[in-house]
Amino acid sequence: MISASLTKEFEAAVGKENVFTSEPERQAYSYDSAVLEPVTPALVVRPTNSEELGKVIALCNENNCPITVRGAGTNLSGGTIPDKRDGIVILTNGLNKILEINEEDLYAVVQPGVVTAQFAQEVAKRGLFYPPDPGSQAVSTIGGNVAENAGGLRGLKYGVTKDYVMGLDFFDVNGQLVKTGSRTVKCVTGYNLAGLMAASEGTLGVFNEIILKLTPPPAASKAMMAVFDDVNKASEAVASIIAAHVVPCTLEFMDQAALKHVEAYTKAGLPVEAAAILLIEVDGHPGQVADEAAVVEKCLSKAGATAVHVAKDAEEKFKLWEARRNALPALARAKPTTVLEDATVPRSQIPAMVAAINDIAKKYDLAIGTFGHAGDGNLHPTILCDRRDEKEFHRVEEAVDNIFDVALSLKGTLSGEHGIGMAKSKWMEKETSRATIDYSLNMKRAIDPNNILNPGKIIAG
Numbered sequence: 001m002i003s004a005s006l007t008k009e010f011e012a013a014v015g016k017e018n019v020f021t022s023e024p025e026r027q028a029y030s031y032d033s034a035v036l037e038p039v040t041p042a043l044v045v046r047p048t049n050s051e052e053l054g055k056v057i058a059l060c061n062e063n064n065c066p067i068t069v070r071g072a073g074t075n076l077s078g079g080t081i082p083d084k085r086d087g088i089v090i091l092t093n094g095l096n097k098i099l100e101i102n103e104e105d106l107y108a109v110v111q112p113g114v115v116t117a118q119f120a121q122e123v124a125k126r127g128l129f130y131p132p133d134p135g136s137q138a139v140s141t142i143g144g145n146v147a148e149n150a151g152g153l154r155g156l157k158y159g160v161t162k163d164y165v166m167g168l169d170f171f172d173v174n175g176q177l178v179k180t181g182s183r184t185v186k187c188v189t190g191y192n193l194a195g196l197m198a199a200s201e202g203t204l205g206v207f208n209e210i211i212l213k214l215t216p217p218p219a220a221s222k223a224m225m226a227v228f229d230d231v232n233k234a235s236e237a238v239a240s241i242i243a244a245h246v247v248p249c250t251l252e253f254m255d256q257a258a259l260k261h262v263e264a265y266t267k268a269g270l271p272v273e274a275a276a277i278l279l280i281e282v283d284g285h286p287g288q289v290a291d292e293a294a295v296v297e298k299c300l301s302k303a304g305a306t307a308v309h310v311a312k313d314a315e316e317k318f319k320l321w322e323a324r325r326n327a328l329p330a331l332a333r334a335k336p337t338t339v340l341e342d343a344t345v346p347r348s349q350i351p352a353m354v355a356a357i358n359d360i361a362k363k364y365d366l367a368i369g370t371f372g373h374a375g376d377g378n379l380h381p382t383i384l385c386d387r388r389d390e391k392e393f394h395r396v397e398e399a400v401d402n403i404f405d406v407a408l409s410l411k412g413t414l415s416g417e418h419g420i421g422m423a424k425s426k427w428m429e430k431e432t433s434r435a436t437i438d439y440s441l442n443m444k445r446a447i448d449p450n451n452i453l454n455p456g457k458i459i460a461g
């Protein structure tokens, strides 16, 4: 319970209208997009400027109240589930201003609650390009993207969110503003704290302003869909495109189970009889696009694609990508519970990983639809189940363990982009080492001695 007097202090800091105390209001922030038990926060606070944000953090620390910062709550790893010890949720939707778009020096400065797609659209209006495009971009926030180091459909060629963070300032646990990086292309002033903050999941500080790199957009692009009657041929095609040293901006995979659900939901005209499809886009100078598309088409037919459809206009291209972006919501309609995993392997191991996921589905008698950023080695096996069925959910947990074991045995990683949060912290030592856990814990304790910055995330303790 947060005392009435402390609630009043929060109200004095951000205004009574920005402190939410009722049960239904608080419950709305008890869960996120991961399949985990919800925890209702003791209080929800919505600062609307930097000064208020700093005051709220200092108040939390002085009163030993655990903080969980929440952007859109779309993370898939339990990163915004509040702490059980009277956790306080800080919303960033009142910190949603684009402060600057500098067309000359190619950067922008934003508050953390800016919605990713809205930012990308504003940038595009100035003839510039912000490449990171998580599937959730219509609602996810830049703060959440940095804190998870979100990837997206263009990660293969353009990299992930951290590659666009030139600098940021963030509040430490005492509510003091820490600055790192700059508006310059190069900056080696001090430790690379921006790098440390990427994927820190709210456990080391709270972002206040973020400086993002912009680039000129590609002059041309070409998108295509390749159809396969054998899932292994599709995964081998991925490996062969990478081996041909072409870097498409996007190289996505969808197996038949995913295809059926996506087509039923989007009516995009996907070939539901196919064993798998690849969605591919190359971009750049028109000459380069033509050359690279030719190499890709050659790789596809050599790998055994039964058809390759090239999008003939922007509308067709949009339809293909909308279908892909809707993969998760489409699969999520099938059953009450959707467990989406994020295991990632070196790209040459995609065929082995896809085969292993199919074996695991059979072994545990589970419906698994797989899609993902195959060009990054980042697959999203999505288990469709019903959490209320205890026996089935036990099999789901075993299947997930198995998926991670295979990914690690293929020299992969637990998470390519969705973060560790609460959902995967138990596997951290398996991928890293005890020394890594201790090193990280020592750092966390030095930065946050009361353990109030999103406790229980990444490293359980």
Ligand SMILES: Cc1cc2nc3c(=O)[nH]c(=O)nc-3n(C[C@H](O)[C@H](O)[C@H](O)COP(=O)(O)OP(=O)(O)OC[C@H]3O[C@@H](n4cnc5c(N)ncnc54)[C@H](O)[C@@H]3O)c2cc1C
Pocket (backbone or CB within 6 Å): 032, 033, 068, 069, 070, 071, 072, 073, 074, 075, 076, 079, 080, 092, 112, 133, 134, 135, 136, 139, 140, 141, 142, 143, 144, 145, 146, 147, 148, 149, 150, 151, 152, 153, 200, 201, 202, 203, 205, 206, 207, 208, 328, 329, 417, 418, 454, 457
């Ligand atoms: C349909 C769907 C598709 C998705 N597609 C992708 C994808 O393609 N690629 C991908 O990488 N992810 C994807 N995700 C996962 C998710 O959208 C990303 O992790 C995203 O970055 C989360 O942003 P958010 O604003 O929702 O953050 P939240 O979920 O609200 O928060 C995420 C983490 O960031 C922390 N945080 C938020 N704001 C701050 C701040 N100001 N300071 C410090 N910490 C902060 C939170 O405490 C939490 O730990 C998808 C999710 C869904 C539901």
